[in-house]
Amino acid sequence: MAGIRDVAEQANVSIATVSRVLSKPETVAEETMKKVMKVIELLNYQPNAAARQLRLSETTTILVVVPDITNTFFSKVLRGIESVAIENGYQVLLGDSANNAERGKGYLNILRQKKAAGMILLTAGIEAKIVEKIALEYPVVLACEYLEGVNVPTVSIDNVSSARKATEYLIHLGHKKIGLISGPMNSVLGRDRLKGFYQAMAQYNVKVEPELVQEGDFSYETGFNMMLKLLAYSQTPTAVFAANDEMAFGAINAAEQKGLSVPRDISIIGFDDIQFSAIFKPALTTVAQPAFQIGTKAMDLLLRLMTKQRFSKTKTQYILENQIITRDSCQKLSTISKRQM
Amino acid sequence: MAGIRDVAEQANVSIATVSRVLSKPETVAEETMKKVMKVIELLNYQPNAAARQLRLSETTTILVVVPDITNTFFSKVLRGIESVAIENGYQVLLGDSANNAERGKGYLNILRQKKAAGMILLTAGIEAKIVEKIALEYPVVLACEYLEGVNVPTVSIDNVSSARKATEYLIHLGHKKIGLISGPMNSVLGRDRLKGFYQAMAQYNVKVEPELVQEGDFSYETGFNMMLKLLAYSQTPTAVFAANDEMAFGAINAAEQKGLSVPRDISIIGFDDIQFSAIFKPALTTVAQPAFQIGTKAMDLLLRLMTKQRFSKTKTQYILENQIITRDSCQKLSTISKRQM
DNA sequence: AACCGAAATGTATGCGATTACAATGCCGTT
DNA sequence: AACGGCATTGTAATCGCATACATTTCGGTT
16 A cells, blocks of 8 residues: 555655665665665555566566466476576466467467566467467477477477387386377377387387277376277287376276286386375386476576577577386286286 | 557557557447557557556456465365456466465565455465454455454365264264374364364264374375374274375375275275375275365455455355265274274 | 765656546537 | 537546656865
């Protein structure tokens, strides 16, 4: 309620002095300083953000667009983002695109309205072209999803090589009949992990059975259903790579419902290492994404971008390392299972 | 980049007319309207939020302070909030207090700076007195946690009666040796659920063994450890009420590690019904909180508050209904177990 | 004593929008 | 032809703050 004018009056100085006390303390006399500070505290004065922003044409808010805040992977990234944002005096405006592209686009106006100084996209629901255009005008960084051919600063893991690693792991365990429950093909994430799967299979000369590759949408339900599908084929797999953990849970529960034991009868590996993966039984072997670090790194990048005048000129791609977390859902191909081949 | 002035020039009208096209279309001639609209689209013009806010002294941003965005319960509430916020043209500024009271207080300045028009608190990390004071000046609603004696609009479930229901459920199944893994005693949530537990036990004349009541902190780890503690006593419980689902998972895993089978040897009931409760094995019997609705209701309340001039004058408490979701982690006290008594 | 320069403070402008009020133009009516 | 009134548009003030520039003050130098 109290404005700078009130403070000025009560302290018997001009508003300029009050302003200086807050932003350039070294230019005001010590005595005046004290006097003004006292009044500021007394009135609980906080400079009006809108006025300040209008005058300086800069805001300390950034926008983060998330596909699904309910997913712990994203919320961890978000936490990473927020943690360095706060440290640097920024607030984060949340945009849950709810996997809805239209709604995602709407958030772009936030930038145009100057309600946010920059944006971090955790979603790829927005078309590459649009993102690229926006990135020319405003500081934008992509996290989690790498958009091919888009010249926008990105921090992510290498989904292709990670998926390759996961598949290799299964191959090294002796599996030959390996199934894949992929992510949706309209997402880069889904396609990249598929690609990695094929690469590994090709590299080790393991034949890919087309029926053993099923497309899911990253949800528990599709994991469950696709696993049922896989098990319906005559040549059932001895191992399955699920493109994220939630689908892996679905797959495991489906297998057990069909009377199979994981990992004795069938090995299953996931992707993400969400919080629940260690709690689940069997504890899920999975590829761990460094979610929190993705967040902090992304925010670091954005901060750097925001202090420059030209954005996305420098091609910056940060690829974070990830690793396989070995737990209980995979094991060497047993002789018994081998018989089934 | 483009301002109202640019639009005005290109369209050959005054800035007042441009402004009117956007806010009072009925007062401008149809022809002018079209002309201006064309330029607006051409330039991709969006009114500067700061300028608008300064002039009108109203913003379409609200602040939500969450104790832990990583917890799916809170993120669901948040989603509920965001969903009705967006519908009404509001954006949500996220504050993750990370269970840190100091950081929580910092968010109050956001209100003073007029960066947000109102606030929803999902956390109770801030002292009741401070909350009450803030609520006098700004629209504030409390969600999830009911602060006793605080005259601030609140939407929540009745934690006491819900905990009573959960305990009753165990009693009706024939259990007599019932353990409790409570939430932290410095939170209302924790205390209320404890209270409900005692009420039910008293009502049915079941004796509460003091060693069978252990305090956790809502984390998986404490659930696990406290369960180990419970099982270390000579009189082990045949049923345990864990004050939230994560602790219930810990409790189940601890019990199984000790060679017990859930629910055959011991029944366990949780609280919250988070996403994984249905996926976990055994599927968790739990008290479901209508998280999404808590969010939508809270935002509804806040919207109403924001359009009024006096806040928290009317004592509004919304208590949402919750219900026990019966799944596989509880069963009737078997004769075998009874022998142990 | 006169003057200079540095330090401290004040005055006044503008950021980009909204809107009260003024001005303009056009119409029909007398 | 003059005028009143309505519809439309323009002019200018304003929101709260930051800051360039002007002004004042004061100590030191000659």
